[in-house]
Every structure is written in structure tokens, then in C-alpha cells.
Amino acid sequence: MAGTVSIAGQEPNLMMRLVSRPTALAGLVVLVVVSLAALLAPWLSTHAPGQLSIVNRLTPPGSAYLMGTDDLGRDIFSRVLYSGRTSLMVGFLVVGVASVIGIFLGLIAGFFRKADAPVSRLIDAMMAFPDILLAIALVAALGPSAANVVLALGIVYAPRLARVVRASTLVIRELPYVEAARALAVPTPVILVRHVLRNVTSPLLVQATFIFANAILAEAGLSFLGVGISPDIPTWGTMISTGRQFMSTAGWIMLFPGLAIVVTVLALQLLGDGLRDLLDPRLAKDI
């Protein structure tokens, strides 16, 4: 989630402070466990995720199959682990794409007075579209594929980051050290990256955490609607979509991927809340 933003100079301090908040710490621990489970899927899984076993189809959870099997006899536990890789990767990449677009728009709007009004109106217009609706329209236009889902969701969430970056940039551009850099004829791109961007990383990190959470939910929603990632690639959303047909006879098929989404998104929200309280006290009004 923080792939595109660094928290230079704050790591040890931030981690210590984060550990002192039980809910944020719980979020962080759960997130680390979920990420490790996804990363170590080849070693942790009990079966190959695509391994068919028609004789064992629709087996309830038990010792042979921890979370049961689906209609084709595939092991749900292993598929939940492998799907986590795709879902987390999509969330991570969406944050990356949204950051690139959002930081660019936010810096331009916040730093250059003449660009502020047009770019801000563009951000307002983009934010007028509900996320799922804009995402499915973009995927419909670009074509359904994992890359296009990431691109669409990145575009959908970019304005949120742009607003945060713009608000911070407006304040930072008036600070004495930025004026001093200008007086010393430091090139504008250098000022933007070295002096402005480095100081907007805290609110960016907070927002990125929430976007990560929303991206996981949105990707699952798109997959469920059948307009997202191909059903052949296991994600938590496609697993729920497949399990829907067997809801009454084999509820575990959709239960466990759903729980995986809830646990991961809740962990991200708890972590994001904790980070906001620590890094952005102005916004830490218990919202």
C-alpha cells in the first residue's frame, strides 16, 4: 500500500507509536498475517488451487479439506490463499496507479495558482461518479482484463489522493523553505519532489490505506458482477460469484472468501484509522 509513498525519517518513531494503539496494531498484525498467507500460498496450501477432484466435489469443511471443496472438487482453503495474492496485488497496484495520477494532479493544482481552478473542477467532476459505476463503465470501454480493472480503479480513486495532495501543497508552497528554494532558483520540479512531495507523504499514506481497502471491495464487486477479472483467475470476488449457485447446498464456497475480504478490509480500515490519528491530527476527529 505504501509502495509509492515513503515515510522518510518517520519509520522507527511511527512504528513505535502505532504499536501503542491496540486497534491499529491489531489491524497491522492481521494485515501482515494475511499478506504472508498470500505470499506463502505455495507452501501453506494443502492442494494445488486448480486441482480437480470430482469424487470430492462439494465436500464440507473437515480434516481432509479445511474449508471444504467447490463444485469441481477444488480445495477452498488453497484457493482462498491463492486468491489473496490476486486481490492484494490488485489493491496494491490500484494504490500505485491512483498515486501516480493523484499526486500529479494534486501537485499541479496545489502549486500553480492558475492551474488550481481547472484541475480542481476536473477532480470535482471525477468525484461525482460513484466508484463502482465509473469503474464498470471504464472496464466496459477498455475491455475486461486484470490490467484494465487496475487501471479503471486507479483512475476512480485518483481524485481522492489528488484532493489530499492539493490541500497539503497549498499550505506547503507558502512555507519559508519553499520560498527560499525558489529564491535560490531551484528548478520547480525539484522543489515539487524534494520539498513538497516529501512533506505530503503522511496524509497520502493515510488515504492510500483506505484506497487499498476500497479497491479490494471494488475488485470483488466487479468480479461478482462478471465485469471484472476473468473467472478463470481466482480472486475472492470470483470465488463468491461461483459459490453463489451452491449457496443452499454448499454455503462454505462463498462463506470463506467473503470472510477473507471482511478480515482484510477491516484490518486496513483499523490501520488507516490509527495512521490518521498519528500522522494527520487535524483529521483525527474520530471520524
Add this chain to the structure above:
Amino acid sequence: MIRAALNRLIGMLTVMLLVVTIVFVIVRVTPGDPAAVMLGPEATAQDIEDLRARLGLDGSLIEQFGSYVAGIAQGDLGQSIFLGQSVGTALWQRAEPTFFLTVFSLLIAMVIALPVGIASAYWRGSLFDQTMTTLAMLAASVPSFWLGLLLIQSFAVSFGWFPASGYGGPGTTLLERLHHLVLPAVTLGVVSSALIMRFTRASMLDVLNDDYVRTARSKGMTEWRVVLKHALKNALIPILTVIGLTAALLISGAIVTETVFGLPGVGNLIVSAVLRRDYPVIQGALLIVAGLYVLVNFLIDMLYLLVDPRVRY
């Protein structure tokens, strides 16, 4: 104040024009020819050419944009490719389930969120507050389609209390149709309540420590009266804002919920349009939903101007 309202109106119209532009551009970013994509691989060159002419894709981009904006200005959202009717009519015919679903979801969300938000703020830091805040976060973490499926399994399939899907056949009474909406509205209401609850709590926390609340208490008013009459009244504007914006966003939530419950509403229409690549319907739906959002935002701003003389745009 009139000047501020005019400024805001100009701002809104600019945003609307940009919304129209974005909707126009979305279809044009389709790789290849949108007409060929819509008709699929079996279409003949003549079919594609006809559709290009029907969609106005044969002119220059400027001409296409001009005729698109002119059409919208006259209330013409275009013709659906597959439904054989205008986009406006298609949306209107499916508006009833979506309208009732949105209204009921919002009511359920408010019934859950307002009292809980107020109580959480009042007993800030208590076990009740912590539990409710965590539950709100949990509600915001649950995918609505998954919750919907769990509710169908429990209350429709196992208990048989509510229909599992649909909106009742032709000739059903309004009451029967509303019966079909209970589970979808609960699904959407619970998921949406989280945001309203958190804003209510934050907004109440802001005012509960204000001087006039202390004064009201020192005058010997009952706590009940202090909280509901003095504090809530002043905390209401931000709460109304988030309720208004939630209403606009619920339409987006309806897309997924209507699909889960098989409701023949606007959300379902959008999903079928996306699956069939019926671009005029997608464009029309995007425009209406985003337009509603911009309009609600504008009305809220106007409300602020009316009730709070300190607000200036």
C-alpha cells in the same frame, strides 16, 4: 449572498460540463471501433457502418461532442442498441424499484446510524462507543453482495420470511413489491449506515464541548434536552450533508444489490448494458447518476448559505 449563490451555480455548471465531457470521452477510449465492439465479431461491415451513423461516430470528434451536448440539452440521452427504446425511457421504466430501494435503504441506515452515532459521542470512549465504532467499521468492510447472499440464505431460503429475488410479477400490489425490497434494503442500509454513524458521532463530538452546551447544562436543563435540542440541532448540518451524499451514492450501491436480488431496476439495467456493451445506456446512466450527485452537492451548498451566514463561496 446572491453573488455567492451565483458563484456556486457557475461552479456547478462547469462541473456538469466536465461530467458530460468525461462521459463522452469514456466511450471514445474503447480500443478499436466502438460500433464493431458493440456488434461483436459476426457483424457485417454494413451493420457497423449503420451503427456508426446511428451513434454519430462518423463525424469528427468536435462534431460528435457538439451533437452529443446538443442532444443532452434537449433531454435526449440517445437510443439503446439492444432494447429498441430510448435510454431515457429505459431508465425511467426501471426507476421505481431503484427509487424505493434507495429510500428504504436510507431510512434503515438513518434509523441505525443516528441514535448510535449520538449515543457513541455522548458516551465517548466507553465500551459502548468502542463496540459501536468497531461495528461501524465492520459494516463498512463487508461486501454488500456477500451480505445480501447471506441474508437470502438465512431469511429467504431457511426461514422463508421474504422472497429471495425479483420484484413480484405483473399485477402485484405495491405492498407485495415492497415486501420484495426488505432484504435488499436491509443489505444496502446496513452497509451505508457506517458512514452516517461515524459522521454523526464526529459532528456531535464537535458540538458537545461547545460553550452553549455547557451553558444549557448550567441552566439545569435535562441531559436529554441538552443533547437532542441544543447539540443535535447544531450538529445536524454536517450530518444532513453526509445523508444527502449517501443518498446519491446509494444508487451506485443499488447496482450490486439489484444484481444479487434480481431486482429489475436501474442498477440491473446498467450491469446488463455493460455485459452487452450497450454504450448509450451506460453513458445515460453515468450522466444521470453523476448529475444527481452534482445537484445534491449544489443543493447542500445552497442550504449552507441559507442557514449559516458565515459561509461564503
